[in-house]
Amino acid sequence: MTKLYNEPSPLETRVLTKRFGLPNSASLDTYLATDGYVAIRKAIEMTQDDVINEVKASNLRGRGGAGFPTGMKWGFVPRSSPKPKYIVVNADESEPGTCKDRLLMEYDPHQLIEGMMIAGRAVDAKAGYIYIRGEYRYLIDIMDKAIAEAYQRGYLGKNLFGSDFSFDCYTHTGAGAYECGEESALLESLEGKRGVPRIRPPFPAVVGAWQCPTILNNVETFCAVPPIIRDGGAAFAALGVPKAGGTRLTCLSGHLNKPGVYELALGFPLDKMINEVGGGIPNGRKLKAFIPGGSSCPILTAAECEGLTMDYDSMANAKTMLGSGGVVVMDDTTDMVKVALRIMRFYAHESCGWCIPCREGTAWLRKILTRFVDGMGTKQDINLIGDLAHNMLGRTFCPLGDAAALPTISIVEKFRDEFEAYLARTTVSIPVQSDLPVLQPGM
Amino acid sequence: MTFSPELEEKFARLLTIYPEGRQRSAVVPMLMFAQDEVGHVTPELIEEIAKRIGIPTVQIEEVVTYYSMLHQKPMGKYHVQICTNVSCMLTGGTELWERACQKLGIGHLQRTGDGQISLEEVECIGACSWAPALQVNYDFHHNVTPEKLDEILEACRKVN
Ligand SMILES: Cc1cc2nc3c(=O)[nH]c(=O)nc-3n(C[C@H](O)[C@H](O)[C@H](O)COP(=O)(O)O)c2cc1C
Ligand code: SF4
Ligand code: FES
Numbered sequence: 001m002t003k004l005y006n007e008p009s010p011l012e013t014r015v016l017t018k019r020f021g022l023p024n025s026a027s028l029d030t031y032l033a034t035d036g037y038v039a040i041r042k043a044i045e046m047t048q049d050d051v052i053n054e055v056k057a058s059n060l061r062g063r064g065g066a067g068f069p070t071g072m073k074w075g076f077v078p079r080s081s082p083k084p085k086y087i088v089v090n091a092d093e094s095e096p097g098t099c100k101d102r103l104l105m106e107y108d109p110h111q112l113i114e115g116m117m118i119a120g121r122a123v124d125a126k127a128g129y130i131y132i133r134g135e136y137r138y139l140i141d142i143m144d145k146a147i148a149e150a151y152q153r154g155y156l157g158k159n160l161f162g163s164d165f166s167f168d169c170y171t172h173t174g175a176g177a178y179e180c181g182e183e184s185a186l187l188e189s190l191e192g193k194r195g196v197p198r199i200r201p202p203f204p205a206v207v208g209a210w211q212c213p214t215i216l217n218n219v220e221t222f223c224a225v226p227p228i229i230r231d232g233g234a235a236f237a238a239l240g241v242p243k244a245g246g247t248r249l250t251c252l253s254g255h256l257n258k259p260g261v262y263e264l265a266l267g268f269p270l271d272k273m274i275n276e277v278g279g280g281i282p283n284g285r286k287l288k289a290f291i292p293g294g295s296s297c298p299i300l301t302a303a304e305c306e307g308l309t310m311d312y313d314s315m316a317n318a319k320t321m322l323g324s325g326g327v328v329v330m331d332d333t334t335d336m337v338k339v340a341l342r343i344m345r346f347y348a349h350e351s352c353g354w355c356i357p358c359r360e361g362t363a364w365l366r367k368i369l370t371r372f373v374d375g376m377g378t379k380q381d382i383n384l385i386g387d388l389a390h391n392m393l394g395r396t397f398c399p400l401g402d403a404a405a406l407p408t409i410s411i412v413e414k415f416r417d418e419f420e421a422y423l424a425r426t427t428v429s430i431p432v433q434s435d436l437p438v439l440q441p442g443m
Numbered sequence: 444m445t446f447s448p449e450l451e452e453k454f455a456r457l458l459t460i461y462p463e464g465r466q467r468s469a470v471v472p473m474l475m476f477a478q479d480e481v482g483h484v485t486p487e488l489i490e491e492i493a494k495r496i497g498i499p500t501v502q503i504e505e506v507v508t509y510y511s512m513l514h515q516k517p518m519g520k521y522h523v524q525i526c527t528n529v530s531c532m533l534t535g536g537t538e539l540w541e542r543a544c545q546k547l548g549i550g551h552l553q554r555t556g557d558g559q560i561s562l563e564e565v566e567c568i569g570a571c572s573w574a575p576a577l578q579v580n581y582d583f584h585h586n587v588t589p590e591k592l593d594e595i596l597e598a599c600r601k602v603n
Contacts, residue, residue, distance in 0.1 A: 005573055006572065133569070135512070138581060172468075172472060173476075174510075192506065251572050254529075259573070295529055334533065342529055342532050
């Protein structure tokens with residue numbers, strides 16, 4: 001058995017992760033022995049509309065963060081366009097709290113390749129690129145090896161399985177930039193430029209990589225496609241909730257006895273996820289705050305978590321998002337002001353600097369929050385944090401501005417008492433600071 | 444500039460995998476793979492890559508200054524990158540960062556006098572469920588304790 005990062009849980013629904021832990025799970029032979037490359041043969045026999053309709057029937061929604069219906073996105077590609085079409089995989093995985101795409105590539109690279117091929121078949125694309133974040137260098141090696149094996153044995157290349165369908169597949173490394181996970185910034189980066197987003201519309205489905213129609217999806221989204229085509233969209237849809245099919249690789253982190261990545265059916269009860277799958281909070285402590293899907297989501301209090309299920313609608317009703325699958329659990333010892341500061345340091349560091357509300361807003365908020373944590377906050381600062389963040393909302397070219405503002409607003413509104421408690425501790429003297437450089441100076 | 448045959452092979456391949464006329468796409472991968480060999484992004488390297496792709500050097504410079512993994516000054520032989528983002532912060536990542544700085548007497552993006560080790564405080568590296576985490580060059584270390592950190596740093600100190 002291949003070593004896993006964490007023990008699987010009996011409460012999982014293992015569809016995308018079914019090969020995790022098998023001997024040589026990344027090899028073509030293991031893949032072929034476990035239904036591998038069955039779906040692409042089927043897709044080649046189907047019409048393109050039928051492939052897209054099957055994906056629509058599965059109720060698959062994008063796993064990268066925004067949750068856009070995948071079949072509908074594929075349907076936007078102008079198949080009659082004379083331009084070449086491309087498949088691009090978003091393997092930039094940098095939303096804080098998220099570490100699942102990594103496992104899908106490490107343990108089952110062929111599933112991703114097959115998902116890309118089916119997308120290629122659906123929209124007439126002949127080449128696909130996997131954009132992998134620079135830190136995941138070992139995955140470039142794993143994917144390149146799998147791709148080479150697929151070429152050697154006739155699973156990639158020209159006229160596959162005796163049909164007129166041809167497909168080429170390549171990896172591409174990023175070099176450290178959260179913003180390059182945003183789809184249009186990713187395309188700029190793929191073209192060898194700075195990761196500054198593009199104005200949309202046009203969306204990538206129409207004008208994407210190298211100005212050509214492009215399907216861009218998250219790793220997990222593509223990995224869901226082979227099971228959908230193989231077993232039917234309806235079977236996948238039935239695993240989830242009425243408006244969102246299938247499972248999600250959920251990354252549990254923070255204060256838990258059994259953190260790890262688990263594949264859970266959509267609509268899984270939140271409480272059961274924390275206490276049974278995640279093994280509960282250590283040392284008998286209580287839940288204080290909860291991030292449902294990466295640090296860009298509004299944070300929930302323990303009371304707000306009651307009765308929630310892990311799906312798009314349930315999270316939307318609680319005024320937050322299912323996001324990227326990065327669940328962060330915080331116990332009652334957590335200092336929420338420090339959490340707010342750490343989150344803001346991240347966005348201030350990652351802002352690409354194009355829009356003023358994002359560039360200046362994140363830097364200013366970082367400054368105020370640093371002041372607070374250093375014991376020099378003022379009462380007015382508390383309102384100022386909320387005001388500044390509100391002013392960023394909806395006023396930026398890409399969603400990073402909102403991603404910085406939303407968690408901040410939720411923390412300052414829901415945990416205002418913690419900011420006030422800091423005021424009581426406010427010192428007049430300036431605290432001693434180390435003169436060693438840090439990621440970002442407190443200013 | 445001359446590179447190892449392995450790197451030359453990678454470069455040659457990178458110039459063929461993008462659509463015709465779109466060779467500029469190879470900039471970031473070429474810089475990353477070259478940095479692994481050369482150590483950091485030098486002005487000569489920028490010129491060399493610009494020449495091979497056939498674009499002005501400024502188009503490479505603007506890329507180099509954007510991406511956090513591309514370094515224009517030498518880092519240590521072992522570049523230790525410690526994550527202090529939320530999941531790691533909740534599980535001791537900040538303390539690991541401070542401990543490493545204290546032990547080595549260096550801070551963010553600095554290196555030890557002998558050039559063996561450099562430090563970087565990094566954003567989420569995609570290891571949140573096995574936090575706190577760090578990377579030494581490209582190798583991941585998960586569930587790092589203060590003792591484990593000491594061992595890691597000790598191993599990096601050894602000149603071999
Ligand atoms: C700042 C920012 C960072 C993002 N980072 C990622 C990422 O690392 N991985 C990812 O799949 N999607 C990321 N996204 C979402 C992508 O823009 C895009 O919606 C997604 O890749 C589409 O694929 P999907 O429909 O399969 O989810 C990010 C979005 C924003 C605004
Ligand atoms: S919102 Fe921020 S990251 Fe997005 S385009 Fe504007 S400045 Fe860049
Ligand atoms: S927060 Fe440290 S690896 Fe994700």
